[in-house]
Amino acid sequence: xxxxxxxxxxxxxxxxxxxxxxxxxxxxxxxxxxxxxxxxxxxxxxxxxxxxxxxxxxxxxxxxxxxxxxxxxxxxxxxxxxxxxxxxxxxxxxxxxxxxxxxxxxxxxxxxxxxxxxxxxxxxxxxxxxxxxxxxxxxxxxxxxxxxxxxxxxxxxxxxxxxxxxxxxxxxxxxxxxxxxxxxxxxxxxxxxxxxxxxxxxxxxxxxxxxxxxxxxxxxxxxxxxxxxxxxxxxxxxxxxxxxxxxxxxxxxxxxxxxxxxxxxxxxxxxxxxxxxxxxxxxxxxxxxxxxxxxxxxxxxxxxxxxxxxxxxxxxxxxxxxxxxxxxxxxxxxxxxxxxxxxxxxxxxx
Amino acid sequence: xxxxxxxxxxxxxxxxxxxxxxxxxxxxxxxxxxxxxxxxxxxxxxxxxxxxxxxxxxxxxxxxxxxxxxxxxxxxxxxxxxxxxxxxxxxxxxxxxxxxxxxxxxxxxxxxxxxxxxxxxxxxxxxxxxxxxxxxxxxxxxxxxxxxxxxxxxxxxxxxxxxxxxxxxxxxxxxxxxxxxxxxxxxxxxxxxxxxxxxxxxxxxxxxxxxxxxxxxxxxxxxxxxxxxxxxxxxxxxxxxxxxxxxxxxxxxxxxxxxxxxxxxxxxxxxxxxxxxxxxxxxxxxxxxxxxxxxxxxxxxxxxxxxxxxxxxxxxxxxxxxxxxxxxxxxxxxxxxxxxxxxxxxxxxx
Numbered sequence: 001x002x003x004x005x006x007x008x009x010x011x012x013x014x015x016x017x018x019x020x021x022x023x024x025x026x027x028x029x030x031x032x033x034x035x036x037x038x039x040x041x042x043x044x045x046x047x048x049x050x051x052x053x054x055x056x057x058x059x060x061x062x063x064x065x066x067x068x069x070x071x072x073x074x075x076x077x078x079x080x081x082x083x084x085x086x087x088x089x090x091x092x093x094x095x096x097x098x099x100x101x102x103x104x105x106x107x108x109x110x111x112x113x114x115x116x117x118x119x120x121x122x123x124x125x126x127x128x129x130x131x132x133x134x135x136x137x138x139x140x141x142x143x144x145x146x147x148x149x150x151x152x153x154x155x156x157x158x159x160x161x162x163x164x165x166x167x168x169x170x171x172x173x174x175x176x177x178x179x180x181x182x183x184x185x186x187x188x189x190x191x192x193x194x195x196x197x198x199x200x201x202x203x204x205x206x207x208x209x210x211x212x213x214x215x216x217x218x219x220x221x222x223x224x225x226x227x228x229x230x231x232x233x234x235x236x237x238x239x240x241x242x243x244x245x246x247x248x249x250x251x252x253x254x255x256x257x258x259x260x261x262x263x264x265x266x267x268x269x270x271x272x273x274x275x276x277x278x279x280x281x282x283x284x285x286x287x288x289x290x291x292x293x294x295x296x297x298x299x300x301x302x303x304x305x306x307x308x309x310x311x312x313x314x315x316x317x318x319x320x321x322x323x324x325x326x327x328x329x330x331x332x333x334x335x336x337x338x339x340x341x342x343x344x345x346x347x348x349x350x
Numbered sequence: 351x352x353x354x355x356x357x358x359x360x361x362x363x364x365x366x367x368x369x370x371x372x373x374x375x376x377x378x379x380x381x382x383x384x385x386x387x388x389x390x391x392x393x394x395x396x397x398x399x400x401x402x403x404x405x406x407x408x409x410x411x412x413x414x415x416x417x418x419x420x421x422x423x424x425x426x427x428x429x430x431x432x433x434x435x436x437x438x439x440x441x442x443x444x445x446x447x448x449x450x451x452x453x454x455x456x457x458x459x460x461x462x463x464x465x466x467x468x469x470x471x472x473x474x475x476x477x478x479x480x481x482x483x484x485x486x487x488x489x490x491x492x493x494x495x496x497x498x499x500x501x502x503x504x505x506x507x508x509x510x511x512x513x514x515x516x517x518x519x520x521x522x523x524x525x526x527x528x529x530x531x532x533x534x535x536x537x538x539x540x541x542x543x544x545x546x547x548x549x550x551x552x553x554x555x556x557x558x559x560x561x562x563x564x565x566x567x568x569x570x571x572x573x574x575x576x577x578x579x580x581x582x583x584x585x586x587x588x589x590x591x592x593x594x595x596x597x598x599x600x601x602x603x604x605x606x607x608x609x610x611x612x613x614x615x616x617x618x619x620x621x622x623x624x625x626x627x628x629x630x631x632x633x634x635x636x637x638x639x640x641x642x643x644x645x646x647x648x649x650x651x652x653x654x655x656x657x658x659x660x661x662x663x664x665x666x667x668x669x670x671x672x673x674x675x676x677x678x679x680x681x682x683x684x685x686x687x688x689x690x691x692x693x694x695x696x697x698x699x700x
Contacts, residue, residue: 262687266629273627279616337612 001108011088012110014311018130022298023246025178027132029140030125032163032172034154040164041117049101049117056116059150060105065143069107074099083320119164137235169227176222177242182295183252185217216287268296276347281340286317351458361438362460364661368480372648373596375528377482379490380475382513382522384504390514391467399451399467406466409500410455415493419457424449433670469514487585519577526572527592532645533602535567551575566637618646626697631690636667
């Protein structure tokens with residue numbers, strides 16, 4: 001399988017399947033691990049990084065889970081391909097910069113991704129669409145156990161796994177859910193909900209992780225504390241809080257249907273009208289309008305469009321996806337025109 | 351003919367016919383006249399106003415031009431009907447308030463309108479679509495001459511016609527053109543052009559006269575000075591300046607086609623998408639979007655829509671027109687919903 005084959009299907013995190021997938025877009029757990037007696041990536045010399053890369057690659061090749069997966073050295077990927085993987089939530093932004101001696105391994109289903117020489121030597125993630133934290137956690141645990149058979153991890157009996165950044169010490173685990181919360185935004189309850197979430201030691205981020213805005217009403221919520229907690233407690237705690245957020249969003253949606261049907265119908269169809277007709281459109285406007293359409297679909301206002309189709313538009317209109325579709329590098333201005341054209345064509349055909 | 355019959359056709363000022371009608375929407379000349387030895391309307395007692403009303407009505411009945419015209423006492427018109435006439439540019443806002451002892455006479459083509467006991471005893475106007483100042487002036491002169499056969503006007507050999515407001519003394523004439531100047535607005539040249547126009551002693555107003563904003567890129571430009579000039583000089587001067595404004599707008603349109611084709615296509619189709627899909631829309635947003643569509647039609651970007659159709663949407667979506675179409679009084683919120691519905695239906699049928 002080749003990287004370009006991914007382009008033919010919706011990204012895993014946007015499949016729109018799994019429990020509560022009308023609100024919880026995707027669930028993700030990643031583990032940070034480092035090889036014992038080796039400097040962390042940022043301090044390692046080139047040959048040390050290369051040694052780490054080869055050792056982890058070797059361990060991956062022996063993994064049953066990752067059999068037949070795709071392995072790439074990051075410096076051999078084009079800039080567009082790196083951005084493409086970021087857009088598909090398979091690679092971090094940090095991993096795409098200073099690419100030498102970095103690598104990434106992806107299973108064919110885009111469920112598993114292992115980054116080598118990111119901030120930590122190994123950053124392994126499992127991601128699935130829908131509200132599946134427990135499944136996702138069980139799977140990453142198994143992969144971790146497999147890799148651990150061939151790798152000697154830096155581990156302290158007192159602290160747990162040792163990591164480059166102290167916030168990851170302990171379990172090395174970060175669990176997160178990507179939520180679509182348009183009704184909480186519409187009803188202006190979102191800040192209250194997010195403040196409550198923050199007080200429970202969870203971090204809230206935008207569509208593309210740290211430092212990005214919550215575009216298109218997508219919010220990524222993850223645990224902050226990694227030290228002094230058991231893995232199951234992290235998962236259990238996140239799941240409970242996410243459940244509450246889901247209930248709040250559901251009730252806000254019911255409230256909109258009861259009280260603001262006309263207004264939300266107007267907003268939904270205006271979004272559709274703009275997407276079907278625009279000749280120039282930015283990525284952020286696209287995200288915002290597709291979010292409105294997604295809510296319209298979820299509320300039964302738009303009956304002839306399905307969520308999977310909306311999700312596909314969301315991913316293929318991202319900058320690197322557009323450039324891979326067009327098979328050439330495009331300036332931001334050219335992208336805005338091509339994006340509008342692709343959206344028009346797909347929506348008017350649908 | 352009845353007032354409601356007007357609803358079946360486009361308003362004269364929006365017919366979209368006549369010279370340069372892609373820019374000069376309509377041309378209008380009105381004359382202010384007062385009966386001799388009678389106090390001006392604002393100072394007249396009820397029986398004096400009634401006497402004026404009857405005298406002018408009598409003169410109108412003897413006019414050949416106004417044969418078969420519709421005569422209404424303003425206090426016998428409903429509020430919606432008064433607003434309806436304002437929207438059709440047949441009655442002034444001032445004439446609709448304090449309606450007692452006021453009247454209006456309209457010819458069946460909506461070209462001629464005579465208001466009785468507005469600020470002046472007689473305010474007669476002729477309006478035609480397109481750039482027709484000379485024709486319009488010749489016509490109002492003839493009507494004025496007819497009425498003068500049966501009315502004794504207040505006239506001073508030194509000053510000319512005497513009027514309630516000193517700005518109208520002299521000819522009592524105000525000539526104006528309604529212009530659609532979207533390209534000058536788009537290219538940000540409009541302020542410079544309007545400032546130049548103001549320095550030439552012309553006044554610039556919005557769609558509904560004094561004190562209204564230039565909604566939908568419509569600008570009404572009229573003479574300010576009435577005293578010390580001959581009628582033909584007023585007309586000639588206005589015509590020359592309007593010609594220059596028309597040339598500037600034409601050149602701005604050519605510039606847009608050469609340099610901003612994609613941007614203006616985007617704006618045109620977005621406007622169409624919104625109008626075809628919105629469920630709630632205000633009058634001012636409608637005007638703005640229809641202005642974009644009108645420009646798209648004029649530039650050949652929208653080929654399947656004609657200007658007359660756009661003009662008709664512009665008039666029937668005005669508040670009183672909507673209420674007359676629906677045959678009931680509607681709150682502003684109800685109007686926004688009905689307006690959107692009518693626009694959707696007509697545009698999707700077109």
